[in-house]
Amino acid sequence: MGRGYAEIVRSHLKTLGAGGREVTNKELADALDLVSDACKRPMYRVLADLRKQKEVRRVRPGVHVYIGKTTGDELRQKLWRVFRRLRTVTVDDLVELTGASEAYAKEFLRTLVKRGVARRIDDPRRQEKSKYQMVEDPVKMPENEEKARRLRELRRRKKGEALEALQSAEMAIKKARDCLRFDHD
Amino acid sequence: MIELKPVFVEKTKNVRNFTVMMDALALGKGEGRMGLVYSQAGRGKTRTADWYHAHNGGVFLRMLTVWRTSELEFLRTLCRELGILSPPGRKGPAFAAAVDVLLADPKPIFLDELEKLPAYFLDVVRDLSDLSTAPVILIGEEELVSYMQVNKRVWSRTHQAIEFQPISKSDIISYFFQAAELSINGEVTDIFYGAAQGDFRIVKRGLLSLIQIANAKQTRNISPEMAQIAVKTGLKGK
Numbered sequence: 352m353g354r355g356y357a358e359i360v361r362s363h364l365k366t367l368g369a370g371g372r373e374v375t376n377k378e379l380a381d382a383l384d385l386v387s388d389a390c391k392r393p394m395y396r397v398l399a400d401l402r403k404q405k406e407v408r409r410v411r412p413g414v415h416v417y418i419g420k421t422t423g424d425e426l427r428q429k430l431w432r433v434f435r436r437l438r439t440v441t442v443d444d445l446v447e448l449t450g451a452s453e454a455y456a457k458e459f460l461r462t463l464v465k466r467g468v469a470r471r472i473d474d475p476r477r478q479e480k481s482k483y484q485m486v487e488d489p490v491k492m493p494e495n496e497e498k499a500r501r502l503r504e505l506r507r508r509k510k511g512e513a514l515e516a517l518q519s520a521e522m523a524i525k526k527a528r529d530c531l532r533f534d535h536d
Numbered sequence: 537m538i539e540l541k542p543v544f545v546e547k548t549k550n551v552r553n554f555t556v557m558m559d560a561l562a563l564g565k566g567e568g569r570m571g572l573v574y575s576q577a578g579r580g581k582t583r584t585a586d587w588y589h590a591h592n593g594g595v596f597l598r599m600l601t602v603w604r605t606s607e608l609e610f611l612r613t614l615c616r617e618l619g620i621l622s623p624p625g626r627k628g629p630a631f632a633a634a635v636d637v638l639l640a641d642p643k644p645i646f647l648d649e650l651e652k653l654p655a656y657f658l659d660v661v662r663d664l665s666d667l668s669t670a671p672v673i674l675i676g677e678e679e680l681v682s683y684m685q686v687n688k689r690v691w692s693r694t695h696q697a698i699e700f701q702p703i704s705k706s707d708i709i710s711y712f713f714q715a716a717e718l719s720i721n722g723e724v725t726d727i728f729y730g731a732a733q734g735d736f737r738i739v740k741r742g743l744l745s746l747i748q749i750a751n752a753k754q755t756r757n758i759s760p761e762m763a764q765i766a767v768k769t770g771l772k773g774k
Contacts, residue, residue: 410710428593429590432590433586448587490621
């Protein structure tokens, strides 16, 4: 199902679930004017996607609560607040308290380890999940330098491509002008 | 294969009361005010405050026993939490620096286990709230109530006080469903409810044991017998 349909489902969820109200699948299907089970299937797929993205939460079978989209920056701030408050965390702590996905929380912690803010503690004698301990408190959340570098690189490449396209366009225009001048002569 | 997902169950009476308390404190903008959250250990006070703090910001400090003899360490830690990179080395300037930051942005201050420290810390906290107009939320066990009530000036500024209730049967059902997608019947719920005696940590341990048993039996249907075994192995920590 395309992005357009997900947007429609999302807008109905926002309206029906305003103020944290619980939304039943039936209410959502009624709002979308879906009657048969076959018609409702794409709606269920969108709901499953939104659940994965933590945009909605299933409170019990057939009932959801709309939470809303979280931008990457907001989510990183939430992760940083939890990490700074607890000082020693597991990936599960971050997932539980912020609602981030496990992969995102791991990536966040890996970045902190790379930046020298955290260290990973593993005890091979215990079958416990890895813990991450704060070793230095920079007070402000460290920026994700790797991502910033990738974005800078992307912008530089795009700028180069645009300049190249401009140059070839200028050359083509010059060539066309020369041809026209040649015709006039 | 059943797995335990790390989830925070938001739809509980305690979490709802906590959120309502924070909303009510936000209404009193412009004046010093305090909130109180208390109960026995294991009811989820600190976890709920952690969750709220993660999503809404503010400052969260767990009071340390080593601060007993000096307010300076407390004030310097508070300054750092407020984003002051080099907090002043004396009490007065450190207090003023914290107030300055909070005046510009009166975010909530959560203080956990204040009752461990001498009573004069309450006056420091009251001054901080009065001068900065930031809401201060004190979290602790039952003795925190009498600790605050003794200080009339503090007690009169306590706009909201909530006691965290023992975990309910519906909380157990929600938690089992959200954390492991397990639907449990009334009999199984009763077994866990009776053994936990209101303590959420015990329920969490019990669910872990139950998942191990269910995975060993390769079933998602939880019988009362399985719950009894989980209670014996998990809940009582044997």
